[in-house]
Amino acid sequence: MNWNLEDGEAINFQQPFMYELAYYCNISMLQPWNSIEETIPCLIEEWKLLKDKVEQLFKMRNTKEVTEPMKQGIALFIQLLHWSNGLPVCLSPIQYEQLTIKPVNVKERLEFILSRPHLYHSFIQLVELMTEMEKQWFKVVAINKAKQ
Structure with missing residues (x-):
């Protein structure tokens, strides 16, 4: 399946690293690390939705159900970390x-x-890492726009 932002298709974050899997298997698919100005804001929005969900689970002290959404959040962070650098995971x-x-x-x-x-504590650390990456990414975008 081809995901193409220009055609109005939405990027899919439900299957972590599917774009990298396609890339390493030489399957033609969207490469989000090559169009970060479009994909990173989508990733950040996905994180904000997931963050609220995880926060609610911790508030309800539902530690049994928190592991899976935390793994999704970790995957989002790893993608943000690599894609911001223009690299596949x-x-x-x-x-x-x-x-x-x-x-x-x-x-x-x-x-x-x-x-x-x-x-x-892992959730708090993940929130901090995501916030730091988001700030750094927006800083890079601002610097690149100023150069133009």
């Missing part, structure tokens, strides 16, 4: 040194979240 292992746009201590912070996705 590579998970084995993440090449942090190739990423110029990234939060401080991202490797250690992400490892903490990945090892304990069900904890509230």
